[in-house]
Amino acid sequence: MRILRVVGTSVLSAIPTLILATLIVFLLQRLIPGDPAVAIAGDYATPENLARIREDLGLDGSLVTQYLTWISGALTGDLGTSYQTGESITALIGQRLPLTLILMLFALIVAIAIGLPLGVMAAQKVDTTFDRFLTTSATFGIAIPNFWLGMMLIIVFALNLGWFPGPGGASLAEDPAQALRGLVLPAIALGLVGGAEICRQVRSAMVESLSTDYVRTHRAKGLSTASIVWKHALKNSSLPFATILGIQVSRLIGSAVVVEAVFGLSGIGSLAVEATNQRDYGVIQAVVFVAAMIILLTNLIVDVSYRLLDPRIS
Amino acid sequence: MTTVPVLNVQGLEVFFGHGEERVQALHDVSFTIERGEIVGLVGESGSGKTVTSLALMGLLDPRSSRIEGQAELDGTRLWDDANRRRPQAEVPMAMVFQEPMTALDPVFSVGYQLIETLRLRQGLSTARARAAALDLLDAVGISDPRARLRAYPHELSGGMRQRVMIAIALACAPQLLIADEPTTAVDVTIQAQLLELIKGIAADRGMSVLFVTHDLGVVAETCDRMITMYAGRIVERGPVGEVLAAPAHPYTSGLLAALPSPQHRDRRLATIPGRVPPPGERITGCVFAPRCQHRADICAEPVELGPFSAAREVRCVRAHEIHTTGADT
C-alpha cells in the first residue's frame, strides 16, 4: 500500500518533467538545419522529388498539431514511422535498445563491483595511505575520457592480446554468446569510470555515516565493526549510493553514444547519431524520448528507493 | 567503607593529536563510584566531561587519541598491560548521549536496535529478546511498547527517544551507566520525567550512574556526589549537599553564584571573567588562577587534589583560607 502510494506520487511528479522534456526535443530537432527530404531523396534528389517527399512527410503542418499527434502516439507506444525508411520507429527502437540496455547493465555491474567494496574499504581505513591511494586512483579514473579508455582496451585486449572480440561484434539476436563477449570491453570502458565515481561517493558517504553519533552508539553497545560498517553504516549510506547510481545511469546513456561509436555497436546511441545525420526527426525524437524515459524511470526508482530505504522521507 | 567501588578510575589522561599538535585534554583524573550511587560530573563547556565519559567507554578514536592511566569496572581492568581495551561487548557499562535524535540509527526501527543489542549483550534468542525489549520499553515508561517497537526514531518525540536510548543502554545490562547531558536537549517538564526515570532505575537495579551535566540544579536534585571539572582536571569532589551548600573551590562557588534564581531577582549575577583554557595551553600552577578572584602568588605553584573535609577533596591551596573568611556569597 505504502509502496503504491510512494510510486504513485513519484510518477505523478515525473509527468510534467516528461512533457517538458518531449517539448524541448520536439522544438530542438525542428531547429536542426538540413532538410529530411534531402536525406530521403539521397542520390536521386531532384527538385520535384524533394517537393514530393516534403509533402508526403507533412512537414508543412503546424508545429502544435505535429507535436500533439506525436505525443498522443508516443503515450500509446506508437512512436511514429521513420522518415527515412517508413518503418515503425517503435520496432526500430525495439531492435536497438536491448543492446544498449545490456551494455548499461554490464557497465553498472562493473561499476558497482569495483566502486562499492573499494569505497567501503577506503572509508573504513579513512586517512590511511591505502585510502589516499584509492581515492587518488579513483580521481584519476574519473578523469579518463571513457571513449579513450575504450580505444586503449581495444588496442590491448582485442588487437594485441586477442582476448576479446574487437569492435563490430556479432548481433545479439544471432550469436548472443559472442555478442555478450563483445560487450565486455565496452562495459569495462564505461564501468571503470563509473566505478571510480561510485568509489569516491560511497567512500565519502560512508565516512560521514561512520562519524555519526549513532555509530558511536553502536560502538558503545559493542556491535562488531563488520556489523557497524556493512549493516548500519552501509544502509545509512544507501541514499547517496542510490543517488550516484541514478546519476550513473544517465551518464551511461550519454557515454554510450560515443562508446558505441568506438566499438561499432548498434545500440540506440549510434541510432541517435545516425538519425541526426539523416535528419530522421521521428527517430531522433523517439531516441531522446526513450533516453529521457529511461532516465526519468531511473530517477523514479531512485526516488522510490529513497522513500523505502529511509523511513524519514515520506 | 570496605565496599569495592563499581568504578575506580586512576590517573586517567587523554591526549589528542600527534607530534607537535599533541594536546592533553585530561590530566590525572581519578575518582570512584560506589554501587547504586549517582555521581554528577559538572563543569563549563570544554572542561573535559565528555572526553572523560568517552575515554571510559572506549569510544575515543584510537587513531587520533591516546589514553593513559587505568580504570577498573567491577574489579576488572578496562585496559590490559599493553593498553588494549577489553572487548566492548564484555564491559558491563553503557552510555546515554546528549542528542537523542542523532544517537539513534535513523534507518532501523527502535525494536531492531533494541533486539540487536539484547541478542548481542545478553545472548538471547530473537523471540526472547523481543519479549525482553518489550519489558525494557515498559520499564523506561513507554506506553504501548508493542507499537513502539516498529517505530523509527524520527517518529518519536525527544523525550521518547531519550527513553529508548536508556532502554538500549539497559539492554547492555550495565553495572555503570554513563549519562552525558541526557536532558540538555529536552524540555524541563520532560527533563523532570527523565531524571525521575534514571533515579528510579538506578535504585531498582542497583546500577551506578555517572551523570554528566552542566546544570547544578540537576546535580542537586539527582546526584549523591559530585565532581567539578575544570580544564581537564578534577578541581573538587564531594557529597552534593555539602559541596553546593558551601563550595570549597572558587570555581565551584563561581558557577553557583552565576546562577540566576527566582528567589534572588534583581541581584547582579556574579561572573567568572575569562574562559576555559583550551587543552594545549601551557599553564603552570593552578589552572583556574587566571580567572580566580582569590588568586595569590602561591597559586603559581602546581597544586594537587587534596583533602578538604572528611568526604571532600579540592584542588586549591587556599581553599580553607577562602572558605573560612567566607569571601564568597
Next chain:
Amino acid sequence: MSVIASRVQGTTARRRAGRFSVWVSYAILAAVALVVVFAGVLSPSSPTAQNLNDILLPMSGAHPLGTDDLGRDVLSRMLHGTRVSVLAAMLAVGIALVVGLPIGIAAGWGNRWLDVGIMRVVDAVMSFPAIVLAIGITATMGPNITNAMIAVGVVLAPAIIRLARAQTMTIRSETYIEAARSFGASGLRRMVLPHVLPNIIQPILVQVAVLMGFALIAEASLSFLQLGVQPPNASWGAVLARSYTFLDQAPMQIFIPGLAIAATVFACNIIGDEIQRLLDPKRK
C-alpha cells in the same frame, strides 16, 4: 600501543601522499596555464603548417611528439590545442555559471511556484543524456567549438542551478539571513550580493573545478565526433580523433592527447577536493 603507532605513521604517510597529489595537481594546472598563455611562444612551429613529405613521423628531436597525417608538428598542435581546449572548457563552465547561478539563486530564494517551475525545466533538461543534448544543440547551431561549448555550458548549467538552489535554500533559513531581514535588508544589493552569494559560492567553486574536468572531456568527445573544433584547428579532442584514424601508422600519438586530458581533469578534481578540504568548517 603498537597498533596506534603504526596508524600514526600511516597518517603521516597519508598526509605526505595527500600533499603530493595536490602538489602534482598544482603543477599540472600551472603548466597548463602557462601553455594556454604562451602556446604561440612555446610551439616550435605553426600548428597548421603542413609538410606532406614528412607525415606520421615518430618522435624525434625535430618533432618531439612526431608529426601527424599532414606532416604538422604534433607538439605544436598539442600546445595550441591546449589553449583551445582549456579556453573552450572555461567558456562552457563560464556559461554554466552565468546561466546557472542567478537561476539557481532565484529558485532557492523565490516563491514556491518559481522554484517548482525552474526545477521542472531543470529536471527536463537533465533527463537528456548530456552528450546527446549537446549533440542536438550543436547540430542546431552549426558545429564549431564555440557553439559546442555553449551547448556544453547549457548542459552543465543544471548542475550549477541545482547546487545554487540547494545552497540558497539552506542558508535561506539561517539566522543571519533572518537577522538581516529583521532590519529590512532585501533585494539584490542588500541581501543577495552581501549575504547569499558569498555564503553559497564556495561549494559552487568546488563544483566549478569538477565541471571544468567534465567540460574538457565533453570538448574531447564532441571534437571526436567532429562537432567541436573544426579543421585545420587543433584541440585535444581533435588531435585525439586524428590520432585514432592513424592509430596503426603512429600508435604513440593516441596517448598524448588522452593523457593530457586525463591529467588535467585529474588535477581539476584534486584541486576541487582540495578547495573542499580547505573550506571545510571543521578545519577551523
Next chain:
Amino acid sequence: GGGGSSDQDKDLKVAAAADASSLDPIRGNAGTDHMLLYPIYDTLVSFDSGLEAEPGLAESWEQVSPTELSLTLREGVTFHDGEPLDAEAVKYNLDRAMGEGSNIQADLAAVSEVRVDDEQTVTLVLDHPDASLLLVLADRAGMMVSPKAAEEAGGDLSTQPVGAGGWSFVEWRRGDSLKVERFDDYWDTDVDRVAGITFNIIPDPKTRVTSLRSGQQDVAMEVAPSDADSLEGASGVTLDQSPRVNLHQVYLNRASEELGDPQVRRALSLAVDRDVVLKSGYFDRGSVAYGALPDGYWAEPPESVVYEHDPQEAERLLAEAGVSGLSFDMIVNADSQTTRVGEILKEQWAEIGVTVNLIPREIVQATNDYFNDRKAPALLSQWTGRPDPAMTYRLMFSAEGYFNTSDEAVPGIDEALAQTDESVEPTERKPGFDAAAEAVYADTPFFPLAFQDSLIGLRDDVQGFESNLLGKPKFLGVSFG
C-alpha cells in the same frame, strides 16, 4: 573433409559502411544500397568489371530501332517465392518503377510503354532515343521483384523483399545487420555461392577494419585509404584494391560571385597539385582525376583533358582576371577523409593567395546547404557515379541537372550528349563523350580531384571476390577456400 564442408556452410560476414535505405529497389535512395540489394535481386542486364553491359536475367537484347529495345529473358527463372520470372513479371516491374512511389521514375523517363511480346520477350518503347537505358536496367530499374509478393505487401517491399537473386532474404535489423541465405533454385547453377551472407553495418571505417582484423568479419567494405597500408601488412587479411568511378571533387557554383569567372576557376584548378592530393589525401590509393570519368573506363576523357599543377600560371590567370585576395567558403563533408583533403586544398590554394574557409558539415546538411540552400559557392564531396556516363554528365552539367547549382548548362554539353543517345554501342557513343569531356574541361565547372580506388579488406580464406568499377560488388562467385 568435415572442416571444409562446415566452412562451406558458414555465412560470409561483410562489414558494410551504411545500411540499405530500403530493401525495395524502387524506394531506396542511396548508392550504397546496391551491394545489399544485388544478392536478393538479380538484374535484367548485368555488367562486367569495366561497366560494360552483360547478359543478366535477359539472355540477350536487341536495339530494334533507336526507340525500341527488346529483351529476351532466360527460361525457367523463378523468384524466391516460386513465382515465374516471365515477360509479364518484367512488365509489372518496369511499370512499377515508372509509377507512383518510385524514386527512379527519372531513370526510365524515356520509356513510354513496356510491351509483352511473348512469354520470354519484352520490348521497351521509347519517346526518344536513350542509350543509357541498357545500363539503367543493370541498376535499380533492372532489379526484378516478385509481382505476387509486391502485391501482397501493398506495393512496398521495403522490409520483406522477394527477388530472383542468388540469396533470399532472412532478416533485416535496421542499422545493425542484413541477413540472406543461399537460394537453391537460382538460375545460375555454375557460380559459387556462400551459404549465407550477413551484412553488418559499421559506419566507422576504423571499426570496420579493426573488426575485420580481429576476425569478426570476412569482408570489410570501404576501407579508408589511411588504413590500407596497415591492412596490407597485417596477417590473415588481404586488401582488394580496384579502380572505380567514384569521383572526389569540388562542386562549385558558376553563378556565384566568387567563382563566376571561368578564368578564376581554371586558376584554382591549376593551383591544385593533384599528385600530392592523391598521395597525401588518398595515400596513393586511386588515380588523379581531370574529368568526370576515370581513365580506363570505356567513356574515359580524351588525352587533351589534363590539368598540370602550375601555380605560376594560376597566379597569372588570377592577376589577369583582376582578382586578388580571393576568399570563399567551401562546405566539406565532415568525414575525416574528406576533411583532410579539404585541409590540403586549403594549404595549396593559400600558396596562390586564395583563402578558403572550410565549413565541415555532416553529409545531409552539407548536401542541403549546398544544393538546396546554396549557402556556399563550393562543396567538397564525392560523385558516386552512375552506370551510364551520360547520366553523370547530365546530372552535373546540364541546366536542369540537380547537381548543377548555377542552373546554367555548361556550353556545348547538350549537343555533345545528344550524340551519345543514338546508339547503345559504346564505340559509337565514345566521340560524344569526348566532346562532353572537352566542353567541361573548357569551362571548369568543377574541380575533379581523384578517383579513389575501391578498397576492400578480405580475410585470407575468402576466395573469388571480384569488385567492379562501380564499387558495388556482387557476391556471386565468392567462396571460402
Next chain:
Amino acid sequence: MTSPPLFSLESVSVRFAVGRRRHVTAVDRVSLDLFEGETLGLIGESGSGKSTVARAAIGLAPVSAGTVRWRGQDVASFAGKERRRFTESVQMVFQDPHSALDPRRTILQSVREPLDVMRRGEKREREQIAVKALEDVGLSAQFLTRYPHQLSGGQKQRVNIARALVTDPKVLICDESVAALDVALQAEILNLLQDLKAEYELTVLFISHDLSVVSHLADRICVMYLGRIVEQATTPSLVDRSLHPYSEALLSAQPLVHQSSAHRRIVLSGDIPSPLSPPPGCRFSTRCPHVIDSCRSTVPELAEVGHGHDSACLRTAELYGRERPVDREAS
C-alpha cells in the same frame, strides 16, 4: 498600567503551511502588551510558539489574524518612513549567537549593516555608531575586523546585541539570547542586558524556556503552551503563586540548587502533543493532573483572576481558591 502600551499584539494568530494541505497554528490568538520601560518575559517549552510570537511582532512571520500595534497604530498599515521608523525602533537579538552572524562578514560590517540598509548618514558616521555600540557591549576596537569564527560564544552574543542597538531601538526582543551559553557567560550577558536596558532606556521582550533566567530579568511573565498564553502575571506573583496547572508544573520542574528537597516536584505524564494536531478544548488537558471532562471540549480563555494576574484555566477558581480576587479598586 494606565498608559497605553508601547507595543502590543492583539489576538494574533500565525499559521504555517506544512506540506500541501496541512497547517500548523504556531501561535493561536495571542495578546500581549508591552509597556514602555518594562521587561516582559515569555516562557514556554520548545515548540510552544515563543519565537513565532517574536517573529510575528517584527514582521518576519506572517500574521494570519489579529493586529500588531506600535504606539496604538496598526503595524500592517505602515509604509515608507513609518515602516522604517518602526523597524528601527524594534530590534531583535537571536537565539544562537553563532548562526545569527554572517560568517563572511567582519564584526564591523555586521554591526553596521542595519544602518547601511536604512541608509542612515555618512559611512563614517555609521561606523562610529557601530564602534560605540560595540564598546557599549564591552568589545574593544580590536574586534572590528575579526570574523565571527574568531570570537567566543559570549563575544558573538555581544556582537548580536550591539547590532540590535545601533538603530537606537525602543524595544529589544531577546529570543533565547542566553540559551546557548554556559552559566558564567550567561551571567555576563544577563548583566549586560540589564545595564543596557538602563542606558538605552529599553523596553524588553525577553523570551526563554528557562524560568530562572526569565524571572531574573522580567517584571511580568507570560507562560505559553502549544501556541497559547496560559498565564500572565507579575513575576513575583507568578513565581510565588502560580494560578495555572501548567505553570505550576513548569515551575516545579525547574531544577533548583538550593530548594531541591524543599519543593515538591510535579512530574507531568506524557509528551507535549504535536502542534499539528493539538487536542481540542484546553491544550494542556492531555497532561493536566487536574483534568476534568469539560477541559477536553471547552477552550479556556485567558481571564483576569487576580490583580494583574491572568490565567486560562476552567478550574482556576476551584483549584486555587479566591485568595487573589480581582481588585478593581486598584486600577
